[in-house]
Amino acid sequence: MKAGNIEQFKHLSQFRDLKDFNNNIEQWMIDLKQKFTKSELIALKRLIRFSAKVAGVCNAKIQTLVSACHEAGQEISRSTFERMLRKAKQFGLVQVINTFKGDGKQSHNVYVFQRYQIVSDSSTIDVPMQETIDVPKETSNLNFKTSNQNNIKRTKALDGSFASSRVPKEFRDLVKCFWNDYKVIEELWKVIQIQTYYLSYYSQQDKLDLAIDSFKQLIRNIKQGRKVHNIFGYYWGIVGAILDREYENTLHEMYEEYAS
Known part of the structure; x- marks a missing residue:
């Protein structure tokens, strides 16, 4: 250049x-x-x-x-x-x-x-699922602790039930149907938290509704053949677009009310 x-x-x-x-x-x-x-x-x-x-x-x-x-x-x-x-x-x-x-x-x-995107190891559509490893039922306390630690180390990913309690159950259960990985669920919810950080009028239910509507649109677009290489960045764009439309509608309503 x-x-x-x-x-x-x-x-x-x-x-x-x-x-x-x-x-x-x-x-x-x-x-x-x-x-x-x-x-x-x-x-x-x-x-x-x-x-x-x-x-x-x-x-x-x-x-x-x-x-x-x-x-x-x-x-x-x-x-x-x-x-x-x-x-x-x-x-x-x-x-x-x-x-x-x-x-x-x-x-x-x-x-x-560059525009903000979630910094995460789980950045692609193909998120690995949990690899189940059985723990022997009959063992000493010491052996159980050792075995359990080894199992945790050998587990590729913890499932959605390990997601933080800060993530609403409804959203966690919905995402689990597609990516049963606690890290994916938490990162998607983090997008909502960041995007609505300055929207003090947004209740927890408003955030949940926004999260679910945006996630459904993400899945719908993928099912329709849209190639998504970074689900978090793409989800960020969907949430931002919804909030932008909401802001524009609010301004339009205020203008109409003022004009009348």
């Missing part, structure tokens, strides 16, 4: 506007904040600030970003900044795009923040 003014990279933005970008960053930080050192977080926050003109896109030089940290009284090294970038790329938070000058020589990079 040819180097140029930040305006040339608007098409790379993954976000509707700055508010949408900030909301996604907040969600990323819930999962990833502990993954970065204090100095790396300073570097990351500086990169985020420089990505405001075009939501989620920055084409500043690393030295410029490091100097900005120093000017703010937060001294970090270039190596710290580069280490932060490696981690951010690894977690899927940032995509780094190389640019080139007119003469073909490499110029500074463009940093493109």
